[in-house]
Amino acid sequence: xxxxxxxxxxxxxxxxxxxxxxxxxxxxxxxxxxxxxxxxxxxxxxxxxxxxxxxxxxxxxxxxxxxxxxxxxxxxxxxxxxxxxxxxxxxxxxxxxxxxxxxxxxxxxxxxxx
Amino acid sequence: xxxxxxxxxxxxxxxxxxxxxxxxxxxxxxxxxxxxxxxxxxxxxxxxxxxxxxxxxxxxxxxxxxxxxxxxxxxxxxxxxxxxxxxxxxxxxxxxxxxxxxxxxxxxxxxxxxxx
Numbered sequence: 001x002x003x004x005x006x007x008x009x010x011x012x013x014x015x016x017x018x019x020x021x022x023x024x025x026x027x028x029x030x031x032x033x034x035x036x037x038x039x040x041x042x043x044x045x046x047x048x049x050x051x052x053x054x055x056x057x058x059x060x061x062x063x064x065x066x067x068x069x070x071x072x073x074x075x076x077x078x079x080x081x082x083x084x085x086x087x088x089x090x091x092x093x094x095x096x097x098x099x100x101x102x103x104x105x106x107x108x109x110x111x112x113x114x
Numbered sequence: 115x116x117x118x119x120x121x122x123x124x125x126x127x128x129x130x131x132x133x134x135x136x137x138x139x140x141x142x143x144x145x146x147x148x149x150x151x152x153x154x155x156x157x158x159x160x161x162x163x164x165x166x167x168x169x170x171x172x173x174x175x176x177x178x179x180x181x182x183x184x185x186x187x188x189x190x191x192x193x194x195x196x197x198x199x200x201x202x203x204x205x206x207x208x209x210x211x212x213x214x215x216x217x218x219x220x221x222x223x224x225x226x227x228x229x230x
Contacts, residue, residue, distance in 0.1 A: 033217060042205065042222040043159075056217060088157055092218075102149050102209075103218055105159035 002026070006091050006106035013081050013113050021076040021109045025093030031055075032074040033094070033103060034066065038087040046089075049074055081113045116141040118208050120221035127196045128229055134181070135191040135224045137206030145211040148189040149218065150180065153203040162204075165189060167211075196228045 005024045013019050025032050034046040045058040049068035057064075063079040072093075078085055088110050092103035117140040127133035139148065150162040165173045165180045173180040181190040193200055206221040 035220075043220040045217050045219070048217055090157075090159060092159070102147075102161050102164055103159075104161070105151075107156070107158045110157070 004091060004093050004104050004106035006089075006109050008109060009107070011109055011111045013111065015081055015083060015113055017081050019078045019081060019085075019111055021078075021089050021091075021111070022073065023076070023091030023093075023106060024073045025091075026104055029093035029095055029104070030072055031094045032068055032072065033092045034074070034076050035090045035092070036060075036087045037090060037108075038084075043090065047076065078111070083113050086111060086113045116143070116146070116208050116210055116219045118206050118219055118221035120206055120224050122224045123222075124225045124227070126227050126229060127193075129198060130195055132192060132194045133196055133226065135193070135204050135206075135226065137189045137191065137221060139187050139189060139206075139208050141208060141210060143210040143212055147209045147211055148180070148182070149207040149209070150178070150189075150191045151205045151207060151220075152200075153205060153223070155202070159205070163191070193226075198228050198230075201226060201228045 007022045031050040033048050035043040037043050048056040052068050066076040068074045088108045090108045092105045094103045119138045146167045148165045152160045163173050163175045163178045163180050165182045172182050177194045179192045203223045203225050205223045207218045209218045
């Protein structure tokens with residue numbers, strides 16, 4: 001069974017540009033979660049998508065947005081990039097019907113804003 | 115609102131010794147799940163162990179066990195017989211099992227260094 005896949009692995013962007021990060025969940029998982037992990041810090045919740053809808057978002061500005069496609073894959077878009085957006089962005093997937101089921105994480109996209 | 119606290123930024127342990135990583139939590143939901151993840155330097159998050167709030171027994175998975183003390187709201191991870199490969203960041207996380215929120219909330223992590 002394929003795990004959660006994220007692309008690209010690394011991304012370098014200039015301040016003010018837009019970045020698009022992609023995530024494919026495990027087959028059968030309908031929920032996708034995005035987290036930001038700045039260097040040396042913990043995981044900050046960004047967004048939760050389930051069945052194509054945004055269900056919850058963390059305390060991030062509107063320039064962080066995303067969507068979930070009919071095949072449950074997801075995109076995270078970051079507009080007007082700022083230097084402090086440099087971080088590891090982790091995607092995770094899970095089933096919705098059993099919350100005792102944990103998340104399975106991808107390997108992350110490391111975004112560097114210069 | 116749910117909250118996870120890990121008070122140990124860093125820990126050292128000698129190879130083959132046991133180590134306990136602390137985690138306390140706060141939630142108003144009577145039904146919740148507690149998780150521990152390992153994050154090596156490569157960045158991926160690896161699931162280690164799960165404890166449900168209504169589970170009577172402490173969870174164990176190989177060399178990992180979870181010391182769950184519900185009244186004290188603590189869920190400490192115990193790693194027995196530490197190995198050099200255990201050197202990593204360890205995150206405690208909680209998920210409320212009822213209500214509309216479904217996200218995992220993470221603590222700030224503990225960096226474990228296993229020495230010879």
